[in-house]
Structure formats: C-alpha cells, structure tokens
Amino acid sequence: MLSLFLTHLQGYKKDAVKAPILIILEVICELLLPLVMAEIVDVAIPAGDAGYIFKLGAMMLVLAAVSMFCGVMAAKYAAFASQGFGGNLRQCLFDKVQEFSFADIDRFSSASLITRMTNDVNAMTMMLAMGLRMLVRAPVMLIVALVICFRLSARLALVLVVIIPLMVAAIAVLMRICTRLFEVMQKKIDGLNNTLQENLVAIRVVKAFVRENHERGKFKKANDELMEAGLNVGMRIVAIMPIMMLAMNGAVVSVLYLGGRMVMGATFDLGSLQAFISYITQILMSVMMVAMSLLQLSRAQACAHRINEVLTTRPSVEDKETAVRSDLPAPRGEVEFRDVSFKYVATGTGDDVLSHISFTVQPGQFVAIVGGTGTGKSSLVNLIPRFYDATGGCVLVDGVDVRDYPLEELRGRIGMVLQNNVLFTGTIRENLLWGKPDATEEEIVQAAKDAQAYDFIMSFPDGFDTVLDQGGTNVSGGQKQRLCIARAMLRKPAILILDDSTSAVDSATEAAIRQSFAKNLKDTTVIIIAQRISSVQYADEILILDDDHIAGQGTHEELLASNQIYQEIYQSQQEGVGE
Template identity: 45%
Template sequence: MLWKLLVEYLRPHRALLAAVVIFQLAQSIASLYLPTLNADIIDEGVAKGDTGYILSTGTIMLVITLAQIACAVVAVYFGAKAAMGLGRDLRGAIFERVGEFSEQEVTRFGAPSLITRSTNDVQQVQQLVLMSATLMVAAPMLSIGGVIMAIRQDVQLSWLIAVCVPVLLIAVGLIVTRMVPLFRKMQKRIDTVNRVLREQLTGIRVVRAFVREDVETARFTQANADVTDVALQAGRLMALMFPVVMLVLNVSSVAVIWFGSFRIGDGSMQVGTLIAFLSYLMQILMSVMMATFMAVMIPRASVSADRIGEVLSTRSSVLPPLNPVTAAAGGRRRRGELEMRDVGFAYPGADQPVLSGISFTAKAGQTTAIIGSTGAGKTTLVNLMPRLFDVTTGAVLIDGVDVRDLHPDLLWGHIGLVPQRPYLFTGTVRSNLLYGNPAATEDELWEALEIAQARDFVEEMEAGLDAPISQGGTNVSGGQRQRLAIARALVKRPELYIFDDSFSSLDTGTDARLRRALKRSTSGATMVVIAQRVSSIVEADQILVLDDGRIVSRGTHHELLETSETYREIVSSQLAAEETV
C-alpha cells in the first residue's frame, strides 16, 4: 500500500523529484571526487613541497565544496516541496473520501481515528518522502561510487569493505525487525489517546456534572502511559542503533589504519591513498547507515500508509446514482412531497430490523409529525429521508423520484434538516446562517432569525450578526443553538423541512411562538417534525405514532386520542409529568 500511495500521489510532483535526483547526483559526484583531490595534495603537494600545486588543487576543492553545498540546499528544497505537496494531496483525498461516507462508515472508523489518519499518519508518509529525497537518493550513489573509488585507491584493502558492510547491515537489520510491530502498535494507541481526549473535551459538562474528573484523568493517564510505553521501547531500539553504527565505523577505521600502515611501511601504499581509502570506506558505511535509517522509517510509514489506504479504498454504502435524475418526475415543479413505500432498515450485522413496513406520504403545505417512545426508530427514519443511510427494503421518494436516483445536489437542495443535536461551526452568527444559503441578504438573515425566535438574543450580542460562535456553538445555550440551527434551515428556503426533535430545548412559550411563525413562513413547504413533546405537534395535519420500528397509528391529534392507545399513553404520561412538576 505504501508503494501504491507513493506512485499515485507523487505523480504530479515528478518534475520536482527529477530535480532532486539530478542535484543529489551532482552532490554525490562531488563527494566522491574530493577524497581523491585530498590524496593528491598530500602525496604530490605536501610530500614534494609544491606550494603552487597545493594552492591550485585546494582552490578546486573549495569550489567543488561550495557547489556541493548549493546542490544539497536545492535538493532539500525540491524534496521538501514534493513531500509537502504529497501531504497536501493525501489530506485532501482523505477529506474528500470521508465527505462521501455515510453515517455507517464514519461510525465504523470513528472520528478520532479518521483525524489521526489525516494528520499523524499522513505526516509519517510525508516525512518518509522528505528523508528519501535527502538521504535515500544519495545513499546508493555514494555506496556504489565509494566502492569503485576505494578499489581504485587500493585493491588489497578492499576486503575490509566486504567485511564491514555486511556486519553493519546485519546489526541494524536485527534492530529494525524488532521495531516494526512497535510502530504498528503505536499508531493504534495514538488513536486511543485521541478518542479519550475527544470524549473528555466534548463531554466535559457530563464529566463535571457527575464529578468524574478523577476517573477521566485516570483513563487519559492510562492511554497516555500506553503510548509512552511503546514509544520508549521503540526509542530504546533507536538509541541502540547509533552506538552499534558508531562501533562498526570506529572499528572499521582502526582496521584500515592498522592494515594500511603495514602497506605504507613496505612502500606499496602512500599516506594520501590511505586517507582517501579511509574516506571512501566512511562514505560507504555512512551510506549504509542512511539506508538503514530509512529502513527504520519505512515500517512506520508503511503502517500509516495501510491505515490511509483503508480509508481511501472504503466505498460509501450510500452510492451515488449512475444516471442521476436532475429534475422532478415528469418535469413537475419542485414541491418537496415526501413518500415512504414499505420502508425497512436494518443495521449491518443486526438480528432485527430497526424499521419495518413504513409507508406514508408527507404532502406539500402540510405538517407530518412522528412521535414515539425512545428507541422507536424516529431518528433512524429521519436519516433515511436525506439519504444519510439507504433503506434496506422499500423506497423513499421526493416529488415522485426515489432518493437513490436523485442527484445528491438536487436531493439536498430540496431539504432543510435541523438535527436532534444542532451543530454550529466556528465563525460568527452570520457565517453559520449563510451556511444555508451563501447568497442570502442581511434582511433575509434577520427575517430567518425572527421566525426562529432568535432575533432578540442576537441583537443583544455585542456584534450582532458578527458575534463570534465557538466550535459546536458551545458559547451559546442549548435553546439558542437550536434556534440558530432552525434559522440556518430557514435561510435555505427548501421545499422540505425536517425537524428532528428540534424544539426540545425550548420553553413552552417560545415553542408555541416558533411553531406559529413557522406555519406562516413555510406554508407551501412540506414539514416533517420528529417530536418527543406532544404539545409541539397537536396542530399537525398528520401524526404518525411509531412503536418498535412500525407505524401503529396515524391521524390528527383528536383522532388519535380516540383511536390509539399508544398515543393516549404518551399524552397521559406527559400530562402526569407536568402535573407532578
């Protein structure tokens, strides 16, 4: 998977990589040529006292060194640019793919893991590309070239290369093989840390309400300790690697000087040649060390690439239509009429379906309410309407067209959804309202706020429409957050409004005023209201009573009081609760 990702996502950066190879080649040639010039200065200049030769050759070495530095800088620059481009493209691809996921895939991966995969995992692959551009390209050039140049200096000492290089490879290889499973374990434990931290931050009110700070601190401490433990194990192996490498390098240097001194003594080798041979051996061993250092990074990057590839290769269970419908059936005007025909839905692996035999029509200009006990399947039913899930059996139709055949943009253009847990984005009141319709005027924004009974508290804010909203809307109350979410849907002016228990945080008076204002402003639209509170739906044109995933009764409020025992139980339980209060 690592190789596949690199091939696919480095393709747009081929020119940069080609430039890296060219400049690294030039740098390697310079590195291989400098020891020979140094040997010439010692053997020809110093030994014979030829100052002119020393100066001229030294000047050449200086120029080559400066060129080598320039090539190294340019190669690192282009390599970094290619690596950053790869990271950008990978993050974009992950974001785009996750944006296509249904609730099912998001739940399967989990938000913390998806965040880790698009940040930490991408960074590991990106770091591998950067280090490859600066080390891995030069390593084979220097090692192969170093062997050739060392043999040219002295063939009889070249047996040291045949001994030292395998020793270094074996020593480092043994360490690397033990690091691979640790890196895999580390990425999973980073997921756990992110999950625990995210839960604690988003659920901070619950934690404090139940005085569970100590328990949550212990949870995070344990998750943090697990990551630290694996990181320490990998760190110890990494710390062991460099002493091993230095030991081999130093022993090799001693061996070259030891055996080379005998050859100098018998006159078969000059001092400059010995120094050049030692330099080439060091280059070879350093290249091997760089390659093995990359071998340390490859396993971790490979693990990260597998995790990234898992996201990119996962297809949404909600597939876009091959030949999407881009207009209402028969060319009719968009009205937002919603119909469910014998709809059933079961979660993957579940023994029993959540919904069975759901059939009804929500007509334009009317309000259809759905009520039922907790766990009856109301929210699941709502998720099927905008196609957050696909039905297992039956069909959901809007304006006579199956939602599975509608173009996604057309489908979502029909719908204004206010979820059970309204979410506001970091920004301002204005930016959150414009999320519904970026072209809306300021008058339209204020009108939507007035209908949603939110105008008063927005006007009281210091900056009005430009008042800041924190992530998730945590700087406003639950009721204010619900009303702003309703206003956002109103700004969109869709043909179909879906309110998923969107009035639960409102007091009775505000709820009544909001429903009256909604009825006036959305008179031509289809309204579907999911409610727990009977008072929110008494004026609905049609009420569906849901129980255990089935519609057990339907009718108006007064009709259901006479005909539905389940509905009467819901009404009586709420009246009893109000009387108790």
C-alpha cells in the same frame, strides 16, 4: 506507497527531480575531496611543490563550496516537494471524507480520520523529504565510494564485503519487526485522539458531574498505551545504533591493521590509506543513513496503508450513474416509506433498527413522530436525505426513489435541523447563510423572525454580525436551536425535518415557531420528532414508533382514544404537569 507519492506530487514534481540531482552533485564533490587530499600527501608534499599544494588546496575549497551550495539547494527543493505533497494529500483526504456517508464516518471514527489527515500525512511528508535526500545520497555514496575503494585496494575492500551484508541483514530483521509495531502505534494514537476529542467536546458535562478524575484515568490509560507502543518501537530502533557502530569501528580497525602493514611493506601509499579510511567511513555512514531512512520508511508504509484505506473506500452512499436525470419531478414535498427496513451495518449489533415501515406524507402536511428512546426515530428521518441507505424497501421523495436522485438535488429539497445542533465559528449571518448562500438581508431577517430568533439576535451589540464561538458555546441551548431552525427555514425547502430541535425552547416560543410554519412555509412538508405532546398534538398526523415498527398512526384525538402507547405518554406528561 509509491503510487501515493507519484499521484499527489502535482505541481511539485520539478522540485522532486531537482533535489536528487543536486544531491548527486554534492556527493560527487565530497568523494573527490579525499582523492585530492591523497594527491597532496603522496605527490605534492614529497616533491616540495608549494604551488601545486596551493592549487590542490584551492581545488578542495571550490569542491567544498560547490558541495555546500548543492546540499543547501537540495534541502530547499526537498522541503518544497515534501510539504507540497503533504498539502495535496491532506486536501485529497479531506475531499474524500466530504463524500462519506454517516455510516462511513461511523466506521472509521472521526478521531481516526483526524489522525490519518495529520499524524499519518506528516510521517509520509517526512519520509519524502528524507527519501529525496538520504535515500539518494546514501546509495550513490555507497556505490561510488565502494568502486573507488576497490580501485585503491581490492584486498582492503574485501573487509566491506564481509561487514556490509551483516549490517544489511540486521536492518532487514529490524524493519520487519518495526513495520508491525508502527501500525500498532498509529492505532494507539487514534485511541488517544478519540479520548481527547470526547473529553473536550463534553467538557461541560465532565465538570458538571465532577468527573475530572475519571477522565484523567481514561486519558492516562490511552496515553500509557501509546507510550508503551512508542517504547516498543524505540527500544528496537536504538538497538541498531550499537550494531552499526560496532560494525563500522570493526571495519576501520581491520583496515588500519591491514593497510598499516601494507604501508610499512611499501605496497600502499600513506595518502591512499588515508583516503581509503575516509571512503570506508563514508560507506559505512551511508549504510547507517539507509538504515535510519528504511526505519522511517517502515513507519511511512504503515501510515500509507491507513491513508489508502480512506482513499480507496467507496462511499456507502453515492450518486448512481443514472442519477443525473433531467426528468425529476418539481419539488412538492411528498415522502413515502415503502416497506423500509434498516440496520447499522458498520457499528450496530446486526439487528433491524427499523422493520417493514410503510407510510406516506402528503405535500404540505405537518407530521409528527413520537416514541421512546431508541425506537429509531432519528434513524427513520436520516433515511430521507440519504445520510444512510435503507437496507430493505425504499424511500421515495415526490414519487422517486431517493437513490435515483443526485445527492445534491435531493438534499437541496430538504431542510434539516439535527438532534445535535451545530453552529460554526463565525458570525450569526454567516451561519444562517449556510441555508441559502445568496439570501438577501430581508430573507435573513424574515427567517430569524420566523424562528423567533430575531429579538435575541438584535439584543447583541453586533446583531447579525455577532461572532459565535466554536460550536456556538456563547449562546444558550434554546438560542442555538432557534438559529439552526432559522438556517433551515431560510432555504425554503420542500421538506423540513426537525429532529427533537425544539426541546430547549419554551412552549410559547414553540407555538410561535409552529405558527410561522403554517404562515410562511404553508407549502412545505414538515416532519417533526418531539417528546412533548404539546409539540405534536396539532400535527395533521402522528406516527408512533415502538420496537422498530409503527405502533400507531393518526391524529392526536384518534390516538388518544385508541392507542395505549400514546395514552401512556399523554398521561405521564399530564401527571407531570399536575404535580
């Protein structure tokens, strides 16, 4: 955890140093006040020296003012340092997540990553703010006040020798218990966030199927689990306060009893006894502050472990050291699968999703992939841009293993429209520019026309400046698909992959989009996943996936004549049309 603090305090280290220094000055001023008061009670008042009394009173006012100023400034610098640290750490976590492959995100889950970047970072930010103040103030107060107490009366100070070890032992036991419970609580926060995120993303489905009560039950279960985890921690934390107060009050009573007898026996001054009680109260309050800070520290440790888990994870897909090559071939669009096998290692059952897949797509070909649900069609195309890495064999683009490409170069050659069409908050123009940030207005318009999106875009009052809601919820499913296709076409990629991305488009519009591929992307290799025979029958080659392997390969006419699976798909759709 200390390494996290030191690493991510860049730009705020001076603030992190100023805060403890000011806290030490504040503590020194506070510790001088009882001594000045004792001087007034034991010396100035018995002597009847009003001038000396006013002089010492003025000194107390100055000490109080300096103490207040140092405390305020220390709080300011501690806030700057802690919030700056939190900002740096969140940025570092976000940057790290951007390097993750799909497999890495599957492993952590998006809800857990959100919790780590918000709740966990906030816990560490609070710990740093508290550490720069309380964890400096309390030990300095404890040590200096303890020294002064022994100087005032070693006999009375022995009370602390008994009380403080008992308090420290109670704190140590509680910390050991709470650290484990805090880890459980953070995992329950992950679970709650996951339930909430799933519900909000799929809220339309929930309402369409009238499943609000079911979702309420799921949320209540996750919420109750978090509440129980919080109570488990809270009930143990509250136990520390009665223990501390009992120890503190017992120590004060003991000092009053022993000190009172010493005053009555004229072996100890009344002012010194008053100062001693002030110091012992400050000492025991310091122990209590340390206890509360250490409990916060135990939570911060649990959070730091979870944050480090992300920061130290090596992405499963990353550039090789030899990947930066100057001799890469020019983009042509050739794709070859050479005895490729694949399984989902992090979240799967361990069985191969794809097994010994081999085929070649020539530059400029239009290739279609069909097959039943769960046969690995999306998994197959996800291997081309290295969203996942093949667990066996190799995938080649333009004759080079995709693992030997720099990721940026590889993905720069590929345009992809995923099965789940994603649009971002912003204008239509801003979303299209994801395909090519420096595209001209003419290129944007042409891409929209090629994707058959231009007419509906211009039907909006603001045209390309129409603002899309988060996820593109203010456009229809078919419009969203066409915008995503336009975004990919704007890139003019060597390889264009469409993962079932015309399912919400009518057949006439789909045919027009296909014609635009032939006209404006004639040199681009197009790989399309589709369920409708009408979408794939004009492909140069059709691949049929079935139970993790290629069960057929050829043109529409060849497969219709010889492949039983393709015949069944064709017949089922023809029957649907006939009915």
